Amino acid sequence: xxxxxxxxxxxxxxxxxxxxxxxxxxxxxxxxxxxxxxxxxxxxxxxxxxxxxxxxxxxxxxxxxxxxxxxxxxxxxxxxxxxxxxxxxxxxxxxxxxxxxxxxxxxxxxxxxxxxxxxxxxxxxxxxxxxxxxxxxxxxxxxxxxxxxxxxxxxxxxxxxxxxxxxxxxxxxxxxxxxxxxxxxxxxxxxxxxxxxxxxxxxxxxxxxxxxxxxxxxxxxxxxxxxxxxxxxxxxxxxxxxxxxxxxxxxxxxxxxxxxxxxxxxxxxxxxxxxxx
Amino acid sequence: xxxxxxxxxxxxxxxxxxxxxxxxxxxxxxxxxxxxxxxxxxxxxxxxxxxxxxxxxxxxxxxxxxxxxxxxxxxxxxxxxxxxxxxxxxxxxxxxxxxxxxxxxxxxxxxxxxxxxxxxxxxxxxxxxxxxxxxxxxxxxxxxxxxxxxxxxxxxxxxxxxxxxxxxxxxxxxxxxxxxxxxxxxxxxxxxxxxxxxxxxxxxxxxxxxxxxxxxxxxxxxxxxxxxxxxxxxxxxxxxxxxxxxxxxxxxxxxxxxxxxxxxxxxxxxxxxxxxxxxxxxxxxxxxxxxxxxxxxxxxxxxxxxxxxxxxxxxxxxxxxxxxxxxxxxxxxxxxxxxxxxxxxxxxxxxxxxxxxxxxxxxxxxxxxxxxxxxxxxxxxxxxxxxxxxxxxxxxxxxxxxxxxxxxxxxxxxxxxxxxxxxxxxxxxxxxxxxxx
Numbered sequence: 001x002x003x004x005x006x007x008x009x010x011x012x013x014x015x016x017x018x019x020x021x022x023x024x025x026x027x028x029x030x031x032x033x034x035x036x037x038x039x040x041x042x043x044x045x046x047x048x049x050x051x052x053x054x055x056x057x058x059x060x061x062x063x064x065x066x067x068x069x070x071x072x073x074x075x076x077x078x079x080x081x082x083x084x085x086x087x088x089x090x091x092x093x094x095x096x097x098x099x100x101x102x103x104x105x106x107x108x109x110x111x112x113x114x115x116x117x118x119x120x121x122x123x124x125x126x127x128x129x130x131x132x133x134x135x136x137x138x139x140x141x142x143x144x145x146x147x148x149x150x151x152x153x154x155x156x157x158x159x160x161x162x163x164x165x166x167x168x169x170x171x172x173x174x175x176x177x178x179x180x181x182x183x184x185x186x187x188x189x190x191x192x193x194x195x196x197x198x199x200x201x202x203x204x205x206x207x208x209x210x211x212x213x214x215x216x217x218x219x220x221x222x223x224x225x226x227x228x229x230x231x232x233x234x235x236x237x238x239x240x241x242x243x244x245x246x247x248x249x250x251x252x253x254x255x256x257x258x259x260x261x262x263x264x265x266x267x268x269x270x271x272x273x274x275x276x277x
Numbered sequence: 278x279x280x281x282x283x284x285x286x287x288x289x290x291x292x293x294x295x296x297x298x299x300x301x302x303x304x305x306x307x308x309x310x311x312x313x314x315x316x317x318x319x320x321x322x323x324x325x326x327x328x329x330x331x332x333x334x335x336x337x338x339x340x341x342x343x344x345x346x347x348x349x350x351x352x353x354x355x356x357x358x359x360x361x362x363x364x365x366x367x368x369x370x371x372x373x374x375x376x377x378x379x380x381x382x383x384x385x386x387x388x389x390x391x392x393x394x395x396x397x398x399x400x401x402x403x404x405x406x407x408x409x410x411x412x413x414x415x416x417x418x419x420x421x422x423x424x425x426x427x428x429x430x431x432x433x434x435x436x437x438x439x440x441x442x443x444x445x446x447x448x449x450x451x452x453x454x455x456x457x458x459x460x461x462x463x464x465x466x467x468x469x470x471x472x473x474x475x476x477x478x479x480x481x482x483x484x485x486x487x488x489x490x491x492x493x494x495x496x497x498x499x500x501x502x503x504x505x506x507x508x509x510x511x512x513x514x515x516x517x518x519x520x521x522x523x524x525x526x527x528x529x530x531x532x533x534x535x536x537x538x539x540x541x542x543x544x545x546x547x548x549x550x551x552x553x554x555x556x557x558x559x560x561x562x563x564x565x566x567x568x569x570x571x572x573x574x575x576x577x578x579x580x581x582x583x584x585x586x587x588x589x590x591x592x593x594x595x596x597x598x599x600x601x602x603x604x605x606x607x608x609x610x611x612x613x614x615x616x617x618x619x620x621x622x623x624x625x626x627x628x629x630x631x632x633x634x635x636x637x638x639x640x641x642x643x644x645x646x647x648x649x650x651x652x653x654x655x656x657x658x659x660x661x662x663x664x665x666x667x668x669x670x671x672x673x674x675x676x677x678x679x680x681x682x683x684x685x686x687x688x689x690x691x692x693x694x695x696x697x698x699x700x701x702x703x704x705x706x707x708x709x710x711x712x713x714x
Contacts, residue, residue, distance in 0.1 A: 039551075040552060041530065041531075041551070041552050041553070041554070044527035044530075044531065045531065046531055046533070066315065066318065066319075067337075125349070126349070126353070129349055129353055129355065130353055133353060133354070133355050133356075138355060138357055139357060217338075217342055217346070218345070218346065218349065221305055221307070221334075221336050221357045221358065222305060222334045222335075222336055225336070229336075229338075232338055232339050232342055233310055233336075233337035233338060233339075234310060234337075235310060235339035235340075236309070236310045236311050236312075236523070238311045238312075238522055238523070238526075238540060238542055238543070239311050239312050239523070239526070239546060240523060240526060240527060240530075240546070240552060241310070241523070
């Protein structure tokens with residue numbers, strides 16, 4: 001029997017299903033937030049305590065007293081925005097060339113770029129670490145911005161390439177015939193039409209850079225350490241730590257959750273752009 | 278969007294100039310997140326007030342991340358840290374490789390001779406101390422006195438593993454949420470292997486013979502692993518293969534374990550009413566023996582060391598001297614009470630009546646640490662140093678692979694014989710490749 005989503009029953013069923021999926025996805029975040037308000041002993045209680053526990057802010061006060069949260073958060077902002085902005089400059093020009101002036105090797109180049117993402121990062125840890133050491137880039141925000149930008153560049157190029165392919169080439173040609181130079185063609189014709197795509201690429205890359213935990217842990221010590229290092233510092237080898245870790249995680253994801261909340265419309269629009277043809 | 282981008286760009290530019298000027302000597306200290314280390318961070322005002330020209334930057338990391346970070350840094354001469362927190366496994370290996378600076382200027386009143394002999398020897402190479410212990414631990418059994426009394430069980434002398442098995446059988450009551458015994462089941466050289474190697478020692482086994490050949494195919498290892506799989510598989514909590522120290526601590530504190538054999542440092546957690554529901558019901562006794570008691574309990578210490586690449590050795594030694602001194606122990610006692618001082622490193626602590634009164638587990642901890650000898654920890658002679666590990670660079674890899682095999686045997690995926698055969702083959706291959714024979 002075919003489900004009719006337009007009928008009242010179908011609509012209710014569809015809504016219930018969507019709510020279940022949504023809650024299932026949201027549950028770990030909710031659980032993390034709840035755990036952050038528990039004492040360590042309540043955090044590991046079996047059966048788990050949902051709301052019936054002694055709510056406490058001691059994990060947050062302890063963390064803010066022990067660590068300089070704002071320094072870590074500022075580093076996260078600088079690294080994620082910095083790497084995304086530099087990445088966009090390169091990715092827009094790359095994607096423009098590939099989308100509007102393809103050669104017979106364009107597809108191969110795109111695949112080759114993506115293939116660099118298939119190698120586990122630990123495979124190049126030692127050479128990159130040695131390069132950073134020799135160039136004095138260890139624990140520097142500039143060095144880490146470069147790594148994050150290069151790491152996410154293939155995804156940015158791919159995403160922008162897909163969006164640019166949707167834009168009719170004729171419009172750019174018309175602009176050229178009207179006397180537009182290359183920079184004018186890109187800035188005043190192409191980019192305004194690709195704003196949703198660029199916005200979603202930007203947001204996705206900010207999130208990827210914000211969450212990156214391999215390079216940010218391995219190439220930093222204190223000055224450039226972002227929120228991933230802040231979270232990692234609350235895992236204890238001997239002693240209960242779930243509540244404190246949850247509080248640290250909640251503080252770490254809060255800024256990006258807020259950004260995601262306000263930009264969800266752009267993000268969804270950009271991610272689903274060109275999905276249905 | 279323009280505003281966000283502008284702000285981010287400005288922040289990016291600002292990052293180049295921020296955190297720049299710093300005239301004093303800044304020591305970067307890599308450490309793990311545990312209660313004692315966090316307490317030390319809180320008390321550093323005492324050090325900086327006495328040494329106003331030195332500032333401290335703490336880098337706290339999860340244990341495995343810390344190990345990976347400091348190993349990469351020290352092996353590549355990265356120079357990111359001035360002081361590192363390392364274990365008794367790394368200290369002798371790194372000292373031999375020349376990666377650590379010897380601690381020769383800890384001050385006249387430091388009293389090196391007061392450090393526990395077993396720990397001091399584990400941290401020395403060619404008579405020089407390369408790391409100073411911050412706190413040390415052995416392993417022992419923590420048990421529920423109330424459950425033992427109810428079942429009419431009395432502990433007379435040191436238990437054997439057979440007796441422990443019998444007690445676990447008697448007290449195992451999963452219907453009422455109590456498991457006979459909790460042990461480490463999570464695979465890893467510092468997880469299940471730490472415990473199982475001490476069990477192996479108790480059964481007369483050793484990791485390598487005098488020719489560095491592994492001995493997992495011997496009867497002693499079969500007896501030890503069979504006991505481990507039997508006692509934990511049948512009388513332990515469900516899903517024991519994912520339980521490490523913290524998981525078992527949660528179970529014990531929630532009143533779910535009748536017995537728990539693990540690090541002595543757990544004693545302060547299980548007797549803390551803020552963390553434990555059974556704080557007033559816990560008894561302590563030595564880890565069980567089998568054919569011998571030699572090596573039946575492990576020895577581990579977290580230590581502070583200075584990488585040879587550090588250019589601030591003098592300031593770093595000053596800090597290490599402060600953090601591992603007798604006066605630091607007194608400072609902690611004055612701020613947080615004697616029960617919270619870092620245990621296991623100094624003999625004088627165990628002669629201090631105030632500490633003995635405040636810490637009911639002190640005597641058992643001392644006995645456990647005293648009896649753990651990293652050099653003579655097996656019944657038969659052995660070529661390696663270490664009770665629950667062999668202080669050779671290859672052991673981390675070997676311990677992890679063998680630990681996975683033992684964990685698979687516990688989960689029932691493979692038999693005990695198969696696990697030991699796999700362990701023997703892979704270890705043999707690693708040792709051959711490394712050129713030991």
